[in-house]
Amino acid sequence: MSAVAHVVTRPHPPFAVAGGRLEVHQIPAARDNLVWLLVDPATGAAAAVDGPDAAGTVAYCEAHGLRLTAILNTHVHGDHVGINRELARQGRLAGLRVVGAASTAAAIPGLTEPVDEGDTVVFGGVAGRVMRTEGHVDGHLSYVFGDALFCGDTLFGAGCGYLFDGPPAKMHASLERLAALPGETRVCCAHEYTLDNLRFAWSVEPDNAALAARIVAARAVRAEGGATLPSTIALERDTNPFLRHGSATLRANVAAAWPGRPCETPEEIFTLTRALKDRKDYKALADADLPG
Ligand SMILES: [Zn+2]
Structure with missing residues (x-):
């Protein structure tokens, strides 16, 4: 387990998306990271969106009778692909689906499904939409499953990610596209910075x-x-x-x-x-x- 205290000690309860075909669970990780777990309630299969480490997510799945079968990476920063690295070290990454940006494939441990803008990722029978939302870093993806948006470090609660690769125009365009999603879309970003x-x-x-x-x-x-x-x-x-x-x-x-x-x-x-x-x-x- 992480030795760092999480800023979120009372996570948001799980909620249904895509007409109840999927659930989304929130798992605090590291200091202020939020791992989002997509769960297929019919099978107990779970997909983690990013993660700085694996221990908390693995423990959560065990405690809730879920099977971690997939990882969806938004981008290649260490506090997002850390979960891939830790599972790989433990010999537990093989056999998992790993979805991430084709353009940064070499930096995503265990990548099995390279994707890009306009592609579809199917989980739990629900077709998720892949959006390329760069500006924080090149190769940053967001995923939309039903009325849930997983936007990594692009759009934050009342904020946006740092412009490491930028340029500002690219981040602005990414944010404008996310802002054009339906208003009820739940924003599941990767940090509690609000x-x-x-x-x-x-x-x-x-x-x-x-x-x-x-x-x-x-x-x-x-x-x-x-x-x-x-x-x-x-x-x-x-x-x-x-x-x-x-x-x-x-x-x-x-x-x-x-x-x-x-x-x-x-x-x-x-x-x-x-x-x-x-x-x-x-x-x-x-x-x-x-x-x-
Ligand atoms: Zn980042």
Whole structure:
């Protein structure tokens, strides 16, 4: 088991997706990772979406009578393919389906199903859609099974991933595609970062009532060790600063932070918003300055 304490001590309960043909379980891992387990309730077969390590997921499956039969990797960072590596070391990766990006095949241990944009991954009889959502790193994939989105480190609760490979235009395009999914789509991202992201969101859009309500709710949930995830695409559209280029308040605040930089188009606004979060000015915002 990981020696690191999980920030989420009371995971979100399992929920049904795809008309009940699949369940999604949440397993806290490492410090702030969330492993999502797709479960076929008819057979007990389970597919883990990423994972920094294997122990917690394996123990969870054993405790719940589930068989881990597949891994779906969103990208090749160590806290996502760590589960592949650990299972491989234990000789337990052979025989598992491993789905990941064809374009980064060499960096995905045990890859059996290289996929890319537009491909389909069938699990539990449900056809999942593969989307290439780059910007965090090249070869980043997201998976959509019914009304659940597994988006790795692309879209976070009230945030988005760092632009390691970028460029900003690519991340912006990826986020816009995810934001166009149906509003009820559950956002199952790979880290519980929401509260920090909301602090930044409030620093740039303090007149957003939906954002204020989300902050109040998230603070209450996190104070109990709960998870703010999954969120929904509708909630992200309303409160995630990286999808809020249409907000006059956000645009004005971001533009004011970068005098002389172009801040007109959605892509320019996104680019400067991401750069402003990276500057970390918002860390100075005290809890007392937040709603709730
Ligand atoms: Zn990553």
